[in-house]
Amino acid sequence: MSVLLDCYAALVPENGGLKCLKDAKIGIEGSIIDYVGTEMPEKKYDSVKNLRHAVVIPGLVNTHGHSAMVLLRGIGNDLPLMDWLHTVWPIEDRMTDREFETGMNLSILEALSSGTTSFTDMYMRAEQIAHTIEESGIKASLTRVMQNFDEGTDYWTYNRRYEAFDLFNRFNGAYDGRLKIDFSIHAEFTNTEGVLRDFASELRETEGARMHLHMSETKKEHEECLAKYGKTPAQWFRDIGVFDIPTIAAHCVWCSDGDLEILRDKGVTVAHNPESNLKLGSGIAPVPKMLEKGINVAIGTDGAASNNNLNMIEEMHVASILHNGYLHDPTVMKPEQVLRMATINGARAQGRDDTGSIETGKKADLAAVSLEAPHMHPDFNTMALLVYSAQASDVCMTMVDGRILYENGEFYTLDKEKVIYEAEESARSLFK
Amino acid sequence: MSVLLDCYAALVPENGGLKCLKDAKIGIEGSIIDYVGTEMPEKKYDSVKNLRHAVVIPGLVNTHGHSAMVLLRGIGNDLPLMDWLHTVWPIEDRMTDREFETGMNLSILEALSSGTTSFTDMYMRAEQIAHTIEESGIKASLTRVMQNFDEGTDYWTYNRRYEAFDLFNRFNGAYDGRLKIDFSIHAEFTNTEGVLRDFASELRETEGARMHLHMSETKKEHEECLAKYGKTPAQWFRDIGVFDIPTIAAHCVWCSDGDLEILRDKGVTVAHNPESNLKLGSGIAPVPKMLEKGINVAIGTDGAASNNNLNMIEEMHVASILHNGYLHDPTVMKPEQVLRMATINGARAQGRDDTGSIETGKKADLAAVSLEAPHMHPDFNTMALLVYSAQASDVCMTMVDGRILYENGEFYTLDKEKVIYEAEESARSLFK
Numbered sequence: 028m029s030v031l032l033d034c035y036a037a038l039v040p041e042n043g044g045l046k047c048l049k050d051a052k053i054g055i056e057g058s059i060i061d062y063v064g065t066e067m068p069e070k071k072y073d074s075v076k077n078l079r080h081a082v083v084i085p086g087l088v089n090t091h092g093h094s095a096m097v098l099l100r101g102i103g104n105d106l107p108l109m110d111w112l113h114t115v116w117p118i119e120d121r122m123t124d125r126e127f128e129t130g131m132n133l134s135i136l137e138a139l140s141s142g143t144t145s146f147t148d149m150y151m152r153a154e155q156i157a158h159t160i161e162e163s164g165i166k167a168s169l170t171r172v173m174q175n176f177d178e179g180t181d182y183w184t185y186n187r188r189y190e191a192f193d194l195f196n197r198f199n200g201a202y203d204g205r206l207k208i209d210f211s212i213h214a215e216f217t218n219t220e221g222v223l224r225d226f227a228s229e230l231r232e233t234e235g236a237r238m239h240l241h242m243s244e245t246k247k248e249h250e251e252c253l254a255k256y257g258k259t260p261a262q263w264f265r266d267i268g269v270f271d272i273p274t275i276a277a278h279c280v281w282c283s284d285g286d287l288e289i290l291r292d293k294g295v296t297v298a299h300n301p302e303s304n305l306k307l308g309s310g311i312a313p314v315p316k317m318l319e320k321g322i323n324v325a326i327g328t329d330g331a332a333s334n335n336n337l338n339m340i341e342e343m344h345v346a347s348i349l350h351n352g353y354l355h356d357p358t359v360m361k362p363e364q365v366l367r368m369a370t371i372n373g374a375r376a377q378g379r380d381d382t383g384s385i386e387t388g389k390k391a392d393l394a395a396v397s398l399e400a401p402h403m404h405p406d407f408n409t410m411a412l413l414v415y416s417a418q419a420s421d422v423c424m425t426m427v428d429g430r431i432l433y434e435n436g437e438f439y440t441l442d443k444e445k446v447i448y449e450a451e452e453s454a455r456s457l458f459k
Numbered sequence: 460m461s462v463l464l465d466c467y468a469a470l471v472p473e474n475g476g477l478k479c480l481k482d483a484k485i486g487i488e489g490s491i492i493d494y495v496g497t498e499m500p501e502k503k504y505d506s507v508k509n510l511r512h513a514v515v516i517p518g519l520v521n522t523h524g525h526s527a528m529v530l531l532r533g534i535g536n537d538l539p540l541m542d543w544l545h546t547v548w549p550i551e552d553r554m555t556d557r558e559f560e561t562g563m564n565l566s567i568l569e570a571l572s573s574g575t576t577s578f579t580d581m582y583m584r585a586e587q588i589a590h591t592i593e594e595s596g597i598k599a600s601l602t603r604v605m606q607n608f609d610e611g612t613d614y615w616t617y618n619r620r621y622e623a624f625d626l627f628n629r630f631n632g633a634y635d636g637r638l639k640i641d642f643s644i645h646a647e648f649t650n651t652e653g654v655l656r657d658f659a660s661e662l663r664e665t666e667g668a669r670m671h672l673h674m675s676e677t678k679k680e681h682e683e684c685l686a687k688y689g690k691t692p693a694q695w696f697r698d699i700g701v702f703d704i705p706t707i708a709a710h711c712v713w714c715s716d717g718d719l720e721i722l723r724d725k726g727v728t729v730a731h732n733p734e735s736n737l738k739l740g741s742g743i744a745p746v747p748k749m750l751e752k753g754i755n756v757a758i759g760t761d762g763a764a765s766n767n768n769l770n771m772i773e774e775m776h777v778a779s780i781l782h783n784g785y786l787h788d789p790t791v792m793k794p795e796q797v798l799r800m801a802t803i804n805g806a807r808a809q810g811r812d813d814t815g816s817i818e819t820g821k822k823a824d825l826a827a828v829s830l831e832a833p834h835m836h837p838d839f840n841t842m843a844l845l846v847y848s849a850q851a852s853d854v855c856m857t858m859v860d861g862r863i864l865y866e867n868g869e870f871y872t873l874d875k876e877k878v879i880y881e882a883e884e885s886a887r888s889l890f891k
Contacts, residue, residue, distance in 0.1 A: 097836075101838065101840035101843040101848075102839055102840075107789050108789075302780060305781055305785075306784070307789050308786070308787050309784065310787055311784055331848075335847035336848045337834065345777065348738040351740040352739075352740060352742060353743065354740070355678065355741070355742055358538075358740075401875070401878075402763075402768040404879050405883050408533035411767065412532070415767035415768070419834075419850055446833075447833060447836050451837050454837035
């Protein structure tokens with residue numbers, strides 16, 4: 028099956044950046060982009076899809092979340108992080124496989140309808156929910172998040188670690204590579220040093236292992252680590268060898284300049300979650316400085332219980348204006364940078380070299396953003412429209428591996444009404 | 460004509476705050492709400508409207524904008540305020556009646572489709588565009604914004620002032636009160652003291668006169684006023700008598716504690732424009748402190764050239780999380796406060812005592828927010844859903860004075876395609 032997308036414009040790579048190619052045609056053969064240009068290609072495609080009203084962008088990559096937490100949307104608002112965690116943890120303890128599954132499906136509806144084609148998730152029961160990734164057609168990097176502070180060393184070592192490697196061995200690369208399995212450490216303050224040192228050492232020997240962790244999200248966490256170890260969380264993770272594994276560090280709100288140099292030197296990706304950091308009162312991450320230092324910064328929504336949605340379009344908008352205001356400098360965040368953060372930087376963070384940009388040879392992971400709504404007129408600057416004016420509802424098509432999964436309100440792989448009904452039922456069951 | 464709205468819930472006043480009344484019925488006779496309750500009323504209404512999938516909220520009031528600037532959406536991104544103004548001003552100089560009219564119509568499409576029922580606008584050609592308010596059915600407070608720094612005292616006094624009073628006398632209260640005319644001073648730095656002193660004195664004698672101005676938007680503006688007059692802009696406006704007129708002061712990012720006390724004591728409303736202040740690098744207004752001091756804080760989008768949309772749902776979301784993050788305190792902005800800022804506080808700022816809340820005797824200015832999208836499930840806290848999770852596209856109905864103007868993507872008073880076509884044509888004409 029092949030298709031030619033006939034677009035108003037497409038966001039394509041140019042000189043290490045992005046440019047908006049007007050009147051773009053994108054040819055797709057199976058799951059692969061085999062043509063990008065403004066001329067009609069010589070090749071005959073099975074069909075031509077009219078997207079003359081839309082800008083086609085690389086699918087958005089959400090690099091940090093806790094998907095099934097959509098079931099807790101609206102729980103524990105207006106609480107500081109630790110109080111919020113202590114509100115959420117007992118509820119999570121009541122979650123069974125069923126809740127992880129229904130929550131994951133609801134989160135996938137939300138992701139697909141807002142242009143997300145791939146997400147990195149830090150949560151549990153990955154084995155039990157792997158089938159939601161298979162069935163929905165989306166891409167995901169799942170994990171078994173680990174914390175040993177309330178479990179002791181032995182339990183963690185013999186049980187959680189076994190679980191994590193077993194998951195990795197059985198599911199990493201499943202479904203034509205759409206599913207990846209990461210390793211994950213919840214955070215410094217929820218783990219002990221010796222255990223992590225052994226874990227990191229084992230991971231260094233594991234081909235393809237990747238790491239996903241929380242770091243320096245709150246001032247309290249950052250300072251308590253300094254007081255306890257005489258090191259920042261970034262120094263601590265580096266010293267125990269965790270950063271020798273390709274890592275996504277979520278938040279990094281309180282990182283020092285020295286920490287940022289560690290992140291750059293170790294090739295750690297920062298997952299910037301501006302809405303969650305604002306809502307929980309955690310603070311504002313030094314993103315312009317990170318970009319200046321050459322760190323790979325990507326974007327995440329965090330879980331819906333602290334956001335409270337999984338809308339990457341909104342997250343791009345906030346990322347694009349927040350730092351200007353905080354630093355009193357309107358020049359610090361450019362639309363192009365933010366679009367790269369939400370696409371290619373995210374793909375890189377996930378270890379997916381075959382996606383994240385619109386170019387021949389890459390996977391056709393795409394989102395089409397309609398320019399039809401009143402707020403998308405006039406178009407003097409398409410990249411500015413995408414980050415400053417667009418809304419998730421402007422996403423009119425989401426495609427993964429060349430397959431359309433969402434289009435104009437319709438989901439092709441999920442039964443929207445059923446997913447919502449089951450998620451509502453699951454959410455209610457947590458409070459019976 | 461009478462109609463009964465049968466709602467999933469409605470946001471109604473309670474003890475000076477708001478509560479979410481589940482299973483609410485709202486009865487409307489002509490333009491007036493004549494029933495609010497959970498029981499079916501005894502009265503027979505001409506029709507019953509099924510809104511069992513939606514929360515009905517008071518129509519959103521956008522208290523600061525420059526509507527026709529939608530034509531400049533995407534112009535002058537990533538520039539500091541003064542550079543941005545100097546980019547925009549020459550373009551505005553080329554705008555004719557036609558551009559003000561087509562721009563206004565485009566902005567009304569955007570407003571209605573995102574739940575805004577009334578807006579306060581600081582711009583020009585109000586006489587030439589009054590008919591857009593008449594025809595569209597929306598409510599607006601228009602003005603002839605005044606600045607004399609490049610015109611001299613005489614021109615201003617004899618021409619602009621005449622224009623402003625003439626406009627007020629002819630149009631204030633037109634179209635059943637839907638159109639109001641404000642007086643407006645662009646800002647301290649674009650006017651001279653003597654002229655404004657006379658102007659304020661004349662306005663104090665003018666019944667029903669209201670004022671709309673920019674104040675302390677940037678640090679530079681605030682500090683230059685201090686250097687020039689030895690007074691902050693708030694002190695300066697107070698001392699020349701401007702605050703003796705009911706005033707909306709937009710931005711107030713750099714107000715000192717003393718300034719806030721002036722605003723409270725003089726009953727000045729602050730129009731908080733978080734997205735514009737962030738995007739232009741102006742800063743973050745001390746909103747939690749304003750609320751604590753008892754100032755009437757409302758919300759505005761500012762013009763689309765510095766936002767870049769007119770989406771009050773998005774503006775509520777940013778207002779609700781920004782201050783938490785900036786102040787490292789997740790408890791400072793509650794959903795209920797933000798919803799009041801965007802509705803009743805805005806209505807009060809406009810001098811519209813007959814709207815802004817859902818209660819019998821008030822005008823039926825309402826927006827219905829659908830709970831059907833994936834991101835609006837589950838509902839553990841409806842007010843949290845409205846400010847943290849909702850998107851403008853969830854607005855499924857906007858009603859002004861009991862008349863439905865927008866519903867499920869359809870505009871009943873404006874021809875969407877024609878408005879967009881004409882606005883695009885106008886925007887292009889500015890760059891010929």
